[in-house]
Amino acid sequence: MVNEDREILEKLKAGDVQAFDIIYGQYYRGLFVFASQYVDESDCEEIIQDVMLWLWENHHILIPELSLKSLLFSAVKNKCLNRIAHLQMRQRVHERLYEKYKEMFEDPDFYIEGEILNLISKAISELPADYREAFELNRFENLTYNEIAEMTGVSFKTVAYRISQSLRILRVKLKDYLPLILWL
Structure with missing residues (x-):
C-alpha cells in the first residue's frame, strides 16, 4: 500500500x-x-x-x-x-x-410604527411652510378650514387648497408605505 x-x-x-x-x-x-x-x-x-x-x-x-x-x-x-x-x-x-436589537424582534410593531412615524414626520416637515401650517392645524389641532382661514388671514378656499396639496404631496412621498400606514 x-x-x-x-x-x-x-x-x-x-x-x-x-x-x-x-x-x-x-x-x-x-x-x-x-x-x-x-x-x-x-x-x-x-x-x-x-x-x-x-x-x-x-x-x-x-x-x-x-x-x-x-x-x-x-x-x-x-x-x-x-x-x-x-x-x-x-x-x-x-x-x-x-x-x-431584541426589542425590535420581540415587538416588531413597535419598531415599524416608530419608523413609519419618523417617515411621516419627515415628509410633513418637508412640505412648504404655508401648506405644513394649514395641514398641521387641521390634522393635529383639529381646527376647521374656517378657523384656520381666520387665524392665518387667508380665504377658506386657500386653506382647502393648501390642505389638499399637502395630502397629494404626502401621498406621493409615502406611496411605498401607504399599505402599512393604513394598517397601523
Whole structure:
C-alpha cells in the first residue's frame, strides 16, 4: 500500500490526471465519513472538494515519501476545525446582534410604527411652510378650514387648497408605505 501511494504521488506530482482520479476515488468515502464526525454532511463535501482542489493545485510540491493518507486526513480535519470555529464565531455574532436589537424582534410593531412615524414626520416637515401650517392645524389641532382661514388671514378656499396639496404631496412621498400606514 505504501509503495502504491508513493507511485501514485509521483505520478500526481508529474501532473497525471488519472493519478488524481485514483486518489479521489480511493479516499473520498473515507474522508467523507471522517469529516462527518466533525461537521454536517452538507459541509463535508465542500471540505473534501477544497482539500482535493488544494491537492491538485499543489501537486508539483508534493513529497512522494510522505503518507498520502495522513496528508489528506490531516487536511480534512484542519478544515473541519476551521469550519467549526467559523460557525461558533457566527453564532456569537448572531447572539450579540439579537441582544442588541431584541426589542425590535420581540415587538416588531413597535419598531415599524416608530419608523413609519419618523417617515411621516419627515415628509410633513418637508412640505412648504404655508401648506405644513394649514395641514398641521387641521390634522393635529383639529381646527376647521374656517378657523384656520381666520387665524392665518387667508380665504377658506386657500386653506382647502393648501390642505389638499399637502395630502397629494404626502401621498406621493409615502406611496411605498401607504399599505402599512393604513394598517397601523
